[in-house]
Amino acid sequence: MSEKIRVVHYLNQFFAQFGGEEKADIGPGFKEGPIGPGRALEQALGQQGEVVATCFCGDNYFAEHLEEVTEELLLQMASFKPQLLIAGPAFESGRYGVACGAIGQAAQERLGIRAVAGMDAENAGTGLYRKKVYIVDSGSSVVRMATVIQRMTALGLKLVQGMPLGRPEEEGYFPRGIKRNTFAAKPPAERAVDMLLAKIRGELFESEIATPQFHHIKPAGAIRDLSSAVIALVTDGGLVTEGNPERMEPGRPTRFTTIAVEGIDRLDSKEFDVVHSGYDTAFANQDPHRLVPLDVMRELEQEGVIGKLHESIHTTGGAHAAVENATRIGQGIAERLKSAGVSGVILTST
Amino acid sequence: MRLEMGHIYIEDVRFGSRTTIEDHTLLIDRQELISLLQQEPLFDSIEIDLAHPGESCRIIYVLDVLEPRYRLNGPNFPGALEAMGLVGDGRTQALKNVSVVEVSPDQARGRNIIDMSGPVTDYSPLGATHNVVLIPHAAKGADGDEYRLAVKKAGLRAAVYLAAAAKEIAPDETQIYELPPTAFNCGPKELPRISYIFPIHSQQHPTHQRETVFYGSNIQGFLPTIVHPNEILDGALMFSYSAFTYFAQNHPVIQELYRRHERDLWFAGVVVTVAPVTIGEKQRNSYLAARLASEVLGADGVIATKIGGGAVDTDLMMIYERCEEMGVKAALIIMERYPDTGITFVPANVNALVTPGLTRDPIVLPPVERVIGGDTLFLDNTNPDNTNPGVSAIPANRELRIWVGDIVGAISQVGASRLMTYMG
Numbered sequence: 001m002s003e004k005i006r007v008v009h010y011l012n013q014f015f016a017q018f019g020g021e022e023k024a025d026i027g028p029g030f031k032e033g034p035i036g037p038g039r040a041l042e043q044a045l046g047q048q049g050e051v052v053a054t055c056f057c058g059d060n061y062f063a064e065h066l067e068e069v070t071e072e073l074l075l076q077m078a079s080f081k082p083q084l085l086i087a088g089p090a091f092e093s094g095r096y097g098v099a100c101g102a103i104g105q106a107a108q109e110r111l112g113i114r115a116v117a118g119m120d121a122e123n124a125g126t127g128l129y130r131k132k133v134y135i136v137d138s139g140s141s142v143v144r145m146a147t148v149i150q151r152m153t154a155l156g157l158k159l160v161q162g163m164p165l166g167r168p169e170e171e172g173y174f175p176r177g178i179k180r181n182t183f184a185a186k187p188p189a190e191r192a193v194d195m196l197l198a199k200i201r202g203e204l205f206e207s208e209i210a211t212p213q214f215h216h217i218k219p220a221g222a223i224r225d226l227s228s229a230v231i232a233l234v235t236d237g238g239l240v241t242e243g244n245p246e247r248m249e250p251g252r253p254t255r256f257t258t259i260a261v262e263g264i265d266r267l268d269s270k271e272f273d274v275v276h277s278g279y280d281t282a283f284a285n286q287d288p289h290r291l292v293p294l295d296v297m298r299e300l301e302q303e304g305v306i307g308k309l310h311e312s313i314h315t316t317g318g319a320h321a322a323v324e325n326a327t328r329i330g331q332g333i334a335e336r337l338k339s340a341g342v343s344g345v346i347l348t349s350t
Numbered sequence: 351m352r353l354e355m356g357h358i359y360i361e362d363v364r365f366g367s368r369t370t371i372e373d374h375t376l377l378i379d380r381q382e383l384i385s386l387l388q389q390e391p392l393f394d395s396i397e398i399d400l401a402h403p404g405e406s407c408r409i410i411y412v413l414d415v416l417e418p419r420y421r422l423n424g425p426n427f428p429g430a431l432e433a434m435g436l437v438g439d440g441r442t443q444a445l446k447n448v449s450v451v452e453v454s455p456d457q458a459r460g461r462n463i464i465d466m467s468g469p470v471t472d473y474s475p476l477g478a479t480h481n482v483v484l485i486p487h488a489a490k491g492a493d494g495d496e497y498r499l500a501v502k503k504a505g506l507r508a509a510v511y512l513a514a515a516a517k518e519i520a521p522d523e524t525q526i527y528e529l530p531p532t533a534f535n536c537g538p539k540e541l542p543r544i545s546y547i548f549p550i551h552s553q554q555h556p557t558h559q560r561e562t563v564f565y566g567s568n569i570q571g572f573l574p575t576i577v578h579p580n581e582i583l584d585g586a587l588m589f590s591y592s593a594f595t596y597f598a599q600n601h602p603v604i605q606e607l608y609r610r611h612e613r614d615l616w617f618a619g620v621v622v623t624v625a626p627v628t629i630g631e632k633q634r635n636s637y638l639a640a641r642l643a644s645e646v647l648g649a650d651g652v653i654a655t656k657i658g659g660g661a662v663d664t665d666l667m668m669i670y671e672r673c674e675e676m677g678v679k680a681a682l683i684i685m686e687r688y689p690d691t692g693i694t695f696v697p698a699n700v701n702a703l704v705t706p707g708l709t710r711d712p713i714v715l716p717p718v719e720r721v722i723g724g725d726t727l728f729l730d731n732t733n734p735d736n737t738n739p740g741v742s743a744i745p746a747n748r749e750l751r752i753w754v755g756d757i758v759g760a761i762s763q764v765g766a767s768r769l770m771t772y773m774g
Contacts, residue, residue, distance in 0.1 A: 178773070179689040180689065181708050181770075182770060184770035193607065196680070200650055319660070320660065322688060
């Protein structure tokens, strides 16, 4: 018989049986074995796992000392060598939900174990942590405790055992914003025709891909005096120094690099390369100015149209960037340019 | 115009002393086929291999795939292989359950993979066909682009050569594809008129000057035009990249519109277009394509697909918006690539998207006994996302961790796919 999966359970002061709101200030602690809803958890685990310890903290104390409490709980949790953390369910309680999300994410990232939380859709913790931690939809009523614990346990066991997960609605967790493939009952062409005919008939239909939501970015104000402005060149077209010594990724970038151009008037094609998987780079390789107009910018600098060209070109390869990485790359470049006193950027894409 | 597609079901493919079809077995005179293809001066030599369904066999470096076809009343692949002429009418013989697979060693295509057994067969129809694999070796000093075009031409030649064996054979089944001229293609009022807008290429990777994509044209500067859907099915089109010609010959959208023609819709024809590279050209082609569908074909609704990378998403969205502005309802088939990226260019009013699946979804292929097309692959087997230059070569027969999108025929942008996605 295989060994039982070691599970740690997180509860707030109420479910850990210290008391209600009046005990919300108690600090973090640990007890061996299950407490309160932990017994339902133990039952749900059956022969497959055991609750080795329960950790707890008052909701207010956790909210006010988020980092310290997380640190302290992780430290103690590690000594129990768990494989799975079950946090909650917290139902509608917002502070409890946030605590479950925080400890779940920390346990995953720092102890390398799996975590499952339980919360109501309206819980603040759901919005904050659903992309990081699997959160089972608990609904708002504590009456459903046993059912919710069963769902959380089933999901947790699958995660630990590396078994494939079903759809969110089958497993009962909130979608995490990660797309997955599944075999379809009908081929795409048939589904497309079905959708189009429903649309024409004015019937209800649902697009298979939701419209992405982007943050609105307020454009910076216009530069009042170009002749004293420092202008920088930035590109996501994959300009690198010859031979790509920094191994810039031609697609799916995770970082940017800089090319020093102080005292350089032209980008010699022998000294630069273009790596980018999304377009034909032959023309930019022949003459890098087709990608990054250093030559023209130097002329404008000479003529006094602009004050000064910034001393380095910031560059990355833009193909298929994950929005998260692209955002981070953009913020990184913007911070450096801003601290260097740059007031305008020529951004060339492909 | 009427096309009679004769389906000849092949149950086995073997090498034999002459090329013929006997009792649903295709026998191939290997030497005759090699001699035919070896006339190409850009090839040093050419090998022909067979891969059968269920075999522990992997085909790598796949360039294009075709279904063997022979036209009884006119030229085959006119402009690309044989003399200029027209296709889409008369009778064509099609060898079902057989594919011609072109292999050409090029690092970028290494990950175009077909396994003849294991999980691949759940995803792609091409793991379940008897595959006649062409492995042409480039002559010394052959230009890379010219060699690639020669390999594709060899594929056409082989597809015609094999199906010519069915010249005298009565088809097991005949599929009729027939639509009247547009002016008479009206149908009853109660059936919605549906057209298909089909961008066949994205010039973000420009076609070669001598590339034969549409009736032999390199489609540079191509303007939207109306074609008969039968032409797409019958050899007018050979994809340049990012799609396999097998799925033009067996086009899922065209076949679906034919299947439902006169039942719950009226198939109102096809507009072929190309995704250009500049904004002005993109605008022009999307305006013209939508206008042709709306005012010339009189469509109530349009299905549109794309070929190419993320850049052509913009063209597809423009086509959608122009159609809707003209009062034509639209639905798009658009492939998803990364689990965390989504489709970047989706205007707020676009509400009818169908996904043939997510390409960057990891899949593990078990080891195989035999590999056709090469011994090694340039692949980071711990992280298929790693496209860093300098990824080292690994033996191609071992367990591989690749993307579902690397499986030839698993996710085609024209809608050949068994997949859909969900937000997990």
